[in-house]
Each structure stands twice: as structure tokens, then as C-alpha cells.
Amino acid sequence: MHILVVEDEPHLAELVRAHLSKIPFAVDLAASVDEGTALLRASRYDAVVLDRGLPDGDGIELLRLLRAKGDMTPVLAATARDQLTDRIHGLDLGMDDYMVKPYDLGELTARLRALLRRSGKALGALLNVGNIALDTVQGSAEVAGKPVTLARRQLMLLETLMRSAGRVVSRPAIEASLYRIDDLIDSNALEANVSRLRRILQDSGATVSISTVRGVGYMLAEDKKP
Numbered sequence: 686m687h688i689l690v691v692e693d694e695p696h697l698a699e700l701v702r703a704h705l706s707k708i709p710f711a712v713d714l715a716a717s718v719d720e721g722t723a724l725l726r727a728s729r730y731d732a733v734v735l736d737r738g739l740p741d742g743d744g745i746e747l748l749r750l751l752r753a754k755g756d757m758t759p760v761l762a763a764t765a766r767d768q769l770t771d772r773i774h775g776l777d778l779g780m781d782d783y784m785v786k787p788y789d790l791g792e793l794t795a796r797l798r799a800l801l802r803r804s805g806k807a808l809g810a811l812l813n814v815g816n817i818a819l820d821t822v823q824g825s826a827e828v829a830g831k832p833v834t835l836a837r838r839q840l841m842l843l844e845t846l847m848r849s850a851g852r853v854v855s856r857p858a859i860e861a862s863l864y865r866i867d868d869l870i871d872s873n874a875l876e877a878n879v880s881r882l883r884r885i886l887q888d889s890g891a892t893v894s895i896s897t898v899r900g901v902g903y904m905l906a907e908d909k910k911p
């Protein structure tokens with residue numbers, strides 16, 4: 686899951702990012718309406734957490750921008766303004782939920798999960814290929830019903846490959862879903878993550894394999910039964 690957090694208070698932004706990264710969600714940060722606009726044009730997100738009081742305007746502008754182009758990405762507004770009129774205004778514009786600052790990080794997570802479930806992302810929340818089951822909202826994986834411990838990157842890699850099981854996923858597409866925009870992408874990092882994931886799946890008796898398609902990318906597919 687790829688989340689955009691728009692928040693101009695650096696300490697809070699980092700706290701939210703650190704918290705959501707553990708779930709694991711990939712989080713991009715924007716500190717202004719301008720930065721948020723640029724990121725929303727460049728990437729697709731599964732949900733947006735929006736601060737309203739930004740240095741260059743009201744974060745609600747970003748919500749307006751999304752909805753104007755028919756983009757129904759769930760938006761949760763976090764705001765210091767708890768006046769009823771502000772909330773009604775936001776809800777009228779298509780805001781999905783709101784929290785009043787200061788908010789609890791656990792509550793933020795719970796509300797985000799609820800939004801992702803409601804938005805139909807739920808349809809793809811539980812992925813199954815072969816004997817692997819992946820809960821993309823909880824960030825947990827099982828092979829043949831037994832929990833498997835995976836690092837955040839490996840979980841995201843597995844999710845990306847499982848969503849396109851049986852099809853080749855290009856390296857750039859994998860990298861886009863795996864790394865935040867501000868992470869440096871080292872081409873060896875992806876290979877290393879794929880090798881590690883392969884080994885873990887093999888060791889846990891998974892009935893799927895990840896094959897390398899030279900010069901293109903990777904494909905996860907269920908092993909043919911003998």
C-alpha cells in the first residue's frame with residue numbers, strides 16, 4: 686500500500702511515516718499544497734492523509750484536485766480545526782474521514798485500514814497464489830497456513846508479484862511500488878530482495894516460484910503439479 690502524507694510539521698510527518706512504514710505501508714511525504722500536487726501528478730496512491738493548515742494554503746485543495754479528475758482515492762483529513770463547518774465542507778468535497786489534531790497514531794492506522802477496506806482495496810486485501818496467503822492490510826504472509834516472517838520490502842515485493850501472478854512485472858514497475866520516491870534505487874537492491882524472498886519461500890515450502898525474465902523483470906507463478 687502506497688500512502689501520501691501531506692503534513693508541514695516535520696517532526697509529526699516523520700513520526701507518521703515511521704509508524705505507517707512498520708505496517709508496512711510505503712509513505713511519501715509532502716509539506717505543502719504544491720509538493721502534494723506534484724506527487725499526486727507523478728504517482729498513484731492507495732490513500733492520502735491530509736493536513737489542512739499548510740504554508741501555501743488549505744490541504745483541502747488537494748482533495749478538490751483529486752475529485753475534479755474523478756480520482757476517488759480515499760482521503761483522511763487531519764486537522765487542528767475542529768469546527769463543524771470545516772468538517773461539513775470537507776465531507777461535501779468528498780473527504781472520506783477526518784481526525785482532529787493531536788491524533789493518536791494507532792487511531793490513524795485503524796482509520797486508514799478502515800478506509801482501505803471500504804474503498805474496494807479490500808477486494809485485493811487478501812491475496813492467494815498456490816499455498817501462499819498474503820494479507821496486504823495487516824502486512825502478514827502465510828505459507829501452507831504457517832506464518833512467514835518477511836521484511837517490509839519483501840512483503841511489498843511479494844504483494845506486487847502476487848497481484849500480477851502469472852504475468853511478468855517489469856523492473857521499473859516493481860521499483861515504483863517497492864521504493865518511496867525519495868529512496869535511492871540501487872539496481873542490485875531489487876535483485877538482492879528477490880533472491881532473499883525466493884529463498885524464504887523455498888525454505889517454507891511454498892508452491893510458487895519467482896522466475897527472472899532477462900532484461901524485463903520478474904514473474905511469480907504457481908508451480909506446475911507433477
Ligand code: CA
Nearest residue numbers: 693736738739
Ligand atoms: Ca499544518
